[in-house]
Amino acid sequence: MLEIKPMAGALGAEIHGIDLCRELSEEGSLRIRKILNEYEVIFFRGQDISPERQRALALSFGPLQTHPAYPTVEGFPEISILESTADKPTKIEAWHADMTFREHPPMATILRSVIVPPRGGDTLWASMTAAYGGLSYQLQKFLDELTAVHDFSYGFKESLLEEGGSERLADAIAANPPVHHPVIRTHPETGKKLLFVNALFTTHIEGLTKKESDALLVFLYEHIATPEYSCRFQWQPNSIAIWDNRSTQHKPINDYFPAQRRLERITIDGDKPY
Numbered sequence: 001m002l003e004i005k006p007m008a009g010a011l012g013a014e015i016h017g018i019d020l021c022r023e024l025s026e027e028g029s030l031r032i033r034k035i036l037n038e039y040e041v042i043f044f045r046g047q048d049i050s051p052e053r054q055r056a057l058a059l060s061f062g063p064l065q066t067h068p069a070y071p072t073v074e075g076f077p078e079i080s081i082l083e084s085t086a087d088k089p090t091k092i093e094a095w096h097a098d099m100t101f102r103e104h105p106p107m108a109t110i111l112r113s114v115i116v117p118p119r120g121g122d123t124l125w126a127s128m129t130a131a132y133g134g135l136s137y138q139l140q141k142f143l144d145e146l147t148a149v150h151d152f153s154y155g156f157k158e159s160l161l162e163e164g165g166s167e168r169l170a171d172a173i174a175a176n177p178p179v180h181h182p183v184i185r186t187h188p189e190t191g192k193k194l195l196f197v198n199a200l201f202t203t204h205i206e207g208l209t210k211k212e213s214d215a216l217l218v219f220l221y222e223h224i225a226t227p228e229y230s231c232r233f234q235w236q237p238n239s240i241a242i243w244d245n246r247s248t249q250h251k252p253i254n255d256y257f258p259a260q261r262r263l264e265r266i267t268i269d270g271d272k273p274y
Helices: 026-039 051-059 128-133 137-143 157-161 170-175 210-224
Strands: 003-006 013-016 041-044 076-084 108-115 123-127 147-150 179-182 184-186 193-195 202-205 230-233 240-244 248-252 261-268
Touching: 003 026, 013 026, 026 041, 026 240, 041 230, 051 076, 051 108, 051 261, 123 128, 128 193, 128 210, 179 184, 193 210, 202 210, 240 248
Parallel strands: 013 041
Antiparallel strands: 003 013, 041 240, 076 261, 108 240, 108 261, 123 230, 123 248, 147 179, 147 202, 184 193
16 A cells, blocks of 8 residues: 655655665556655665666666766666775765756666665755745746856866876866756656756856855755755665755755765756756
8 A cells, every 4th residue: 555754844754665675567657656746755664676676666767877077886877886884984964855966867767775774874955945935936937048057077176186096087067068058957757847056066057157156056055955945864784865966956965074984876867957
């Protein structure tokens, strides 16, 4: 029996009664997509799925993307390994949506926990639909006319400064030049408007001076982090999170060092934001 347990006022729900280890029917896939459109991020517990099943689950949403900078699961180039160890702790701490440096950013992401620290290591999600709704009408109207630049190099600037980083990421930089996305995009399935800038990949807003752009982005990033727009998920082994990458941002909480954490991520191809 399907059970949906909402997690917060703005977004998020924990789903029980669906076994993702088994092939989903077309009806089951459509049900998950409908729930995702409503809650924007959904969570499952006790799902010891194989890489084959994770890929099949992602394919039920649409074609897949690959990431140019992360290692992948052997035999599954679409599944990125997000691992933090004492020797190589993660550098990602900012609120962000995945891969907005692409002309077609992912529509959704499926993340599976493989190794979780004994404590800490939660992840926050925030609703960009709620964040947009929390702005005044006049600011919504102003932002609706603006375009922002998103850049792979900006998001991986710390990695580029590492020894050999520029050489290692040279092909990725060449394949991912800066792109332009609307500051306010429309969700193609729900028709709702939402904020579409993030601190990891957005470099500036076009048509404004640098001072104006920086100030406006700082305000928007602080606004995005409003607690009322967010939910928090505590990882356990074999947990799965599926989120709408168009209408949410997420932030890892790096409070578990030097413990190890390993997550495996796959992203589904999206459309050009409008």
